[in-house]
Amino acid sequence: MSLDQPEPIFLGGTVGKSVAKPDNLEKVQGRAEYIADLYRPGMLHGAILASPHAHARIRGYDLSEAMQAPGVVAIITGDDVGEGRMGAFIKDEHAIAKGKVLYVGEPVAAVAARTEEEARHACRLIKVDYEELPAVLSPEDGLAEDAPILHEQLADYIKVFDAGAEGNLCSRTELSEGDVDAAWAECDVIVEDEYTTQPQAHVSMEPCGALAEVDPNGRVTLWSANQSVFRVQANVCESLGLPMSKLRSMTPRVGAGFGNKMEPHIQPITVALAMKAKRPVKLILTREEDFEMVRARHPFRVRMKTGAKSDGTLVARECEVLVDCGAFADDSPGVMGYSLLMCGGPYRIPHMKASGKLVYTNKLRFGAFRGFGNPQVLFAGEQQIDQIGEKLGLDPFAIRRKNMLREGDQWFVGPRIGSNGLGRCLDAVERASKGSRADGSPRNFGLSVTAHISGLLGTGAIVKMLEDGTISLNTGATDIGQGSDTVLAQICAEELKLPFDTVAVASPDTDGSPYNWGTTASRVTYTTGRAVKAAAKKVVDQAMNHAAEMLECDVDDLELREGGRIGQRGSNSDVTFAQISGRAHWAVGGPLVGSETLVFDEPTHDPKRAIALGLPFPRIGVFSFAALGVDVDVDDTSGQVTVHEAWSAADVGRAINPRLVEVQLHGGFVQGLGYALYEEMVWDGARLANPSLMDYKVPTARDVPDAIHTYIIEDPDPTGPFGAKGAGEIGLNAAPGAIANAVAKATGARHVHLPLTGERVLAGMLDPGGPQD
C-alpha cells in the first residue's frame, strides 16, 4: 500500500496498525444510538416553521390557532429569545429569526407537541405578519450602492474577528508578498481566467437534530448531532443569554458531519423550546429542512492569473475571490481567508497577491465544508498550472516538480512547513498511473496537487489511570464516524506502551471533557493527538515517581516496559501499572491523572515577508500534502464524464491507522467527484429548487470507479504525535482540479464553471474555445 516507507520510529504498539474501530460492532448490529434514537421520559417532539421569504420584516405573530391544536405544549418565536447573538467570527445570528427573516427556510417559529406530526401540523397554523423587503441574491448585488442591507446593526455586533465589516460586506482579506504588478513583465507565459464554483450540500446521512431538557434548577442538558460539544455550548449560551455553566452539552453517535454540524443548527431552538415547555424536547430535521436550513459549501467567483518564465519557473500569481456568505457570517470569514492563504498551491511563487470580499446575501448561511475554501481555488489554480505546462511542453508532473515547495520553504505569507512529502506523492501517482489502460487504450489523465493545514485553536486531553492499571481517555473531541476515538486511543496506548483495548474513550461532555474546538480543520489526529500524547506522558512520569518508591530506586534508573510495567534498567524487577495505580490511590502523590491543553503555537504570518490584512488564523497548523491523478471517460454523445480510475497519494506524516487514512482518501475523493461532476444546489429566485435527494444527486456505488488506489506517504512531522498530520480533507481538495484537467485532456476544452455537467462538457467538445455558461 505504501511506497518508499521510511524506517519507522518506535512503533512497538498499536500506532501504524489498522485497528478496527470499536464502534463498528454496534453499528453493524444496528445498535448505535444517534440523536433521533434518544428518548427521555415525558419527551415532546419539536418542529420548525420556516420563512417563506428571503428578506422580510416580522411585524407580528398570531399563535392562537396553533396553540389550540392537538398536542401542542409550547411555541417559541423571536419574541421568546433575547437580544443575544452567536457566531464564531461575527456574532450576527439570533437563536431564531427575530425582527427580520434573512433567507427562505430560516426558522421563524417552533412548536413542541406530543408527536412530531402534531408539532408539524401546529406549525402550519402559525400566522406570521411579514413586510417583504427587497432581497440580495448574489454577492454582486449585495455590493451595489443601493443594495438592501441585511444586517442594519452590523457595526454594533461583537466581532471576534473584524475585517472591515460594513454594509453587506462581511469581511475582506488582502494578502501579498513580492511585487506582483512588476513581476508580470518577467513572465514569458501568462494565463488568466475567471472561474465559478457552485454551492454543494454536505448530505451527511444523518440529518441534524437535538434533544434538550431542563432540570428543576434551570440547568440544561443538551444532546445533539454535532462536531463540537463546546461550540454547541457556546452558541446556545450566547444566543439565549445563558451562562455557560448552566448548559451541559453532550453527544450521541454522530451520522457524519463534513462541516455541516460544526457550528449551530437547531440546538438553540431546541433548548428554547424545552425551557418554555418545561419538558424534554427532541427536534429532528427532515432531509429537506437539512438542505434548506443549515449550511452549504460557498459558491466562489475566482479571478486567477498565473505567470511563468519560458523554462516553466513560476513567477507570479494573483487571485481575487468574491464569496457568497449567505445570511450569517458563520465560519465564512475563516473559509475565505483560508482559501486565499492556500490559493498559491504548494508551489514556490515569489510574487503573490490574493484578495477577497465576503458578502452577505439572502440565502442560507454558507459555512465549513470539508476543504474549507481550498477546492474552489484549486479548481482554478491547478488548471492554470497545466495550461502553463502545455504552452511550454512540460508534462503535468514535470511542471509541478519544478515548482513545488521544498523542505525548509515557507508557505505564502509565512507559515513554516514542517515536513513535506509532496515529491513522494507525485512519484507514487506517476509510477502507478503511467502507460495505458489494461486494454491498451490511452488514458485521459488529469493531475492535481494540494496541501492542507491541520491544527487550529484550543484542544486538550485528560488521561486517567484507573485502579487496575487500565486507562480512561477524555478529550472532548467528537468522533463523527471517521474514527478519531480509535486514533486517539492508539496514540494514548502507544505512549503508555499498553495494548489498544486497555484504553477506554469517554464520550464528549462539556461537564467532564477538556476543551476541544471541534472535529474540523483536519485537526483531531494532529492537535488533539499532541495533547493526548503529552497527557499520557505525564501519567507515565507520575507512575515513575510511585514506582521509584516501590522499587526503592532513583527515577532515572527506571524504564517503561511494554504491557504496563515499570522496571529498573538492567534488572528483571518491575511493578505493574495495576500495582502502581492501586497504591497511588492511597499514597502521597495521589491517583494518576495527566492533562494537557494547547493551541498551535507558530505564527501564520511572517511580517518580514508579506502583508496580511484580514487573515483569520494568526496561528494555524502543519501542512499535509497530496497528489491526485484521475483517468476519465467522456461520453461523446452526452458529454457525461465518468472517472475510470483514480490514484490518490497523501503525505499524512505518520498514518496512526492506515485503514482509516485510506477510507478518508476514498470518501473525500468520492465527495469531491460528486462536487466536480454534478452536485449543485440550485436556486430558483430566492428559493432552493432541489432540497431533496431525489433532485440533488450524490454519488452512489455505481457512480464511482472501483479502482481508487491510495498511497500513504509518511514524512513524519516533528511536532505531530508520532509524526502524524491531518488526513480528513486532503482527499477531497484536488478532485475538481484533477478531473477538470482530465476532461481538458479528453476533450481539448478547458472549463471555468463547476460542476462539469454533461451539458457543459458537450458544449466544450462542440466548440472548445467557445463561451461557457
Added chain:
Amino acid sequence: MMAKKVLHSLTLNGEEVQVASAAGATLLETLREDLRILSSKRGCNQGVCGACTVLVDGKPVRSCLTLTARCVGHSVQTMEGMDGDQIMATLQRHMVESGGVQCGFCTGGVLISARELLEDNPSPTREAVKTALSGNICRCTGYRTIVDAVCGAAEELSQ
C-alpha cells in the same frame, strides 16, 4: 386532524406483535415511534437513501415508503432480528474489518441489501455488488471498502 390509531398485527423479528399506529403510518414510523425499533433510520423519508431498509417476507423494502397497514399478516425483519443469521454475521464481520463502517448511519440498510444479494447470488461480481448497493447512499466511505466487505463475505460463504 390527528389520524386515528389502528391496531396492526404483524410478525416482527419472529414474534407476533400488535401495534397501535396511525392509519396512514409508514412502517418506518411504526417501527421507530410505536415499537422503538431504532435500527432503521430516517435519512430522507423519500425512498432514495436506503437507510430505512428492512426485510418484509424476506425481501428488502424501504420502510419509509411502506405503509404499516400493508404489512399486516406479514413478516418484518430488522437488524434487531438478525442474530443467528449466518450470511448477516459474515457480512458484519467483513464490514467491521474492511473499514466499510464510518458514521454507521447507512450501515444497517447497506447490510440488509447486501444480504439479499448474497442470498440470490452467492458469487456476485464487483459490478453486481455495486448494482445491488446502488440504492443505499453512503456519504463517508466512497463505497470501496463496503464493496470489498461484501465480496469478502461472499467469498468466505461460498467456501
